[in-house]
Amino acid sequence: xxxxxxxxxxxxxxxxxxxxxxxxLVVYNDDVNTFDHVIETLMDVCNHTPEQAEQCxxxxxxxxxxxxxxxxxxxxxxxxxxxHDRGISADVV
Numbered sequence: 001x002x003x004x005x006x007x008x009x010x011x012x013x014x015x016x017x018x019x020x021x022x023x024x025l026v027v028y029n030d031d032v033n034t035f036d037h038v039i040e041t042l043m044d045v046c047n048h049t050p051e052q053a054e055q056c057x058x059x060x061x062x063x064x065x066x067x068x069x070x071x072x073x074x075x076x077x078x079x080x081x082x083x084h085d086r087g088i089s090a091d092v093v
Contacts, residue, residue, distance in 0.1 A: 025069040025076045028089040029060050038088060042068055045082045 025046070027038070035057050042053035046069045059066035068090075069076060076092045083090040 020072055022070055023073050023076050023092050024067040025071075025079055025083075026065050026091050026093055027056065027060050027068050027083065028065045028091075029063075030089055033088055035061070037086070041083060041086045041088055045079050045086075 027042075035054075038057045038060065039050070039053040042048040042056055043050060046053075048056065048068070056066045056068045069079060073092060080090050080092050
């Protein structure tokens with residue numbers, strides 16, 4: 001007699017999803033600030049590498065604006081204030 005025992009497992013899985021409101025920190029071009037000042041600001045405030053900061057600064061200059069950081073509003077709001085404190089135009093959108 002051949003008896004096969006089959007055991008079926010059913011696991012209840014609870015999936016938790018955290019919904020975050022991702023925003024963009026945008027820096028705008030102006031005729032006042034130098035490339036070096038904007039690059040230094042992005043490195044200091046946004047923790048950009050020198051290469052990242054330079055690329056963003058070039059985009060700001062040639063395109064008029066650039067998203068320099070993405071994240072939650074609370075984090076970006078502080079960075080935006082720090083950028084404003086250095087005389088650079090920025091918004092969290």
